[in-house]
Amino acid sequence: MALGTGCTARPGNSRNNKTGSWRVFRPAFINERCTSCGMCRIVCPEGCIGENEEGLPVPDYDYCKGCGLCAEECPSEAIEMKKEEK
Amino acid sequence: MNDEAACGLFDSGHRACGGCGAAMAARLMLDAAGKDTIIVSSTGCMEVFSTPYPETAWKVPWIHSLFENNSAVASGVVASLAKQGRKEKVIAIGGDGATFDIGILCLSGAFERGHDFTYICYDNEAYMNTGIQRSGATPYDASTTTSPAGSCSFGNKRPKKDLPMILAAHGAPYVATASIAYPPDFKKKVEKAINTPGPCYIQVHAPCCTGWGFEGEKTIAIGKLAIETGLWVNYEMENGVVTRVKKVVRKPVEDYLIEQKRFRHLFKPKKNDAEIAKIQATADRNAEKFGIDIKLKK
Numbered sequence: 001m002a003l004g005t006g007c008t009a010r011p012g013n014s015r016n017n018k019t020g021s022w023r024v025f026r027p028a029f030i031n032e033r034c035t036s037c038g039m040c041r042i043v044c045p046e047g048c049i050g051e052n053e054e055g056l057p058v059p060d061y062d063y064c065k066g067c068g069l070c071a072e073e074c075p076s077e078a079i080e081m082k083k084e085e086k
Numbered sequence: 087m088n089d090e091a092a093c094g095l096f097d098s099g100h101r102a103c104g105g106c107g108a109a110m111a112a113r114l115m116l117d118a119a120g121k122d123t124i125i126v127s128s129t130g131c132m133e134v135f136s137t138p139y140p141e142t143a144w145k146v147p148w149i150h151s152l153f154e155n156n157s158a159v160a161s162g163v164v165a166s167l168a169k170q171g172r173k174e175k176v177i178a179i180g181g182d183g184a185t186f187d188i189g190i191l192c193l194s195g196a197f198e199r200g201h202d203f204t205y206i207c208y209d210n211e212a213y214m215n216t217g218i219q220r221s222g223a224t225p226y227d228a229s230t231t232t233s234p235a236g237s238c239s240f241g242n243k244r245p246k247k248d249l250p251m252i253l254a255a256h257g258a259p260y261v262a263t264a265s266i267a268y269p270p271d272f273k274k275k276v277e278k279a280i281n282t283p284g285p286c287y288i289q290v291h292a293p294c295c296t297g298w299g300f301e302g303e304k305t306i307a308i309g310k311l312a313i314e315t316g317l318w319v320n321y322e323m324e325n326g327v328v329t330r331v332k333k334v335v336r337k338p339v340e341d342y343l344i345e346q347k348r349f350r351h352l353f354k355p356k357k358n359d360a361e362i363a364k365i366q367a368t369a370d371r372n373a374e375k376f377g378i379d380i381k382l383k384k
Binding site for chain 1: 303
């Protein structure tokens with residue numbers, strides 16, 4: 001017998017929940033200092049940092065909670081946390 | 087907006103705190119394990135923040151059992167896959183509360199029966215989801231809501247349970263500890279565990295900014311300090327023998343303790359040298375047991 005409702009969800013539909021609204025500080029990516037090492041993409045707990053064709057990081061501010069881990073761990077100091085203006 | 091590939095198999099939009107160590111552990115684990123993986127998750131912080139109904143952050147098959155029986159459910163999944171001749175890997179995940187305390191019965195049973203699965207415990211050293219109650223993984227002197235520091239107490243009275251050794255004693259072929267502060271090392275250990283036949287165990291240190299009391303941006307720095315002070319040791323055990331250990335030039339444990347609110351009572355109103363010495367002794371014992379000290383030439 002198949003189980004009824006209340007038991008399944010479509011894979012990855014947590015994307016409906018835009019956690020970017022939690023943010024107080026916003027990471028600003030300074031591409032001139034970036035060496036494309038990929039550290040920010042590895043450490044982001046949200047997995048919301050992608051990369052463009054040149055290998056530079058592209059954050060998704062719809063989901064970034066502004067924790068600042070990327071800025072803290074960036075070896076080139078290429079990410080600065082700035083107070084969010086809403 | 088990014089394409090969904092950027093976030094791998096653990097999607098954005100989950101409700102973990104900013105800077106969550108466990109969320110990092112989930113992403114890294116799936117990066118290493120790949121899409122042909124079935125996850126069995128016990129109740130806990132990771133279950134709650136990643137799957138508030140009707141949403142899920144997981145992009146692989148994921149089953150929630152109860153707090154105590156994820157290893158038993160995983161055993162059933164493994165047996166069923168074997169019967170069908172399927173090759174998917176099974177990973178059971180649980181927090182330290184589910185693993186060290188509530189689920190140890192089913193965990194011990196599954197390891198003793200020798201099912202081919204990997205158990206990953208994300209160890210944030212207390213019951214964080216329900217409000218920071220102490221667990222068997224809470225370290226000595228940590229203040230939690232059920233072991234509060236005060237005029238009559240220095241926090242948690244008992245040392246951390248040595249669960250990796252208990253599971254190694256079951257004859258597990260591969261037991262390892264890891265930390266989210268060293269992502270490539272953790273991923274390598276996950277790959278090794280899922281490709282080793284038999285029951286394997288990985289305990290990954292996942293600092294919790296809310297429960298331990300530090301800023302979310304410091305999650306990795308705190309994880310590194312735990313290793314650099316010798317209070318957490320990254321090692322691998324194969325068939326009961328320690329085969330690899332991360333060596334460090336050790337720092338005093340104070341460097342780690344002072345960064346966290348759960349140990350604040352050891353420094354305020356005045357520094358408690360006697361209690362800090364006991365924690366230093368734990369680190370010294372770890373260093374001796376695993377030989378983690380790098381001897382510097384003078």
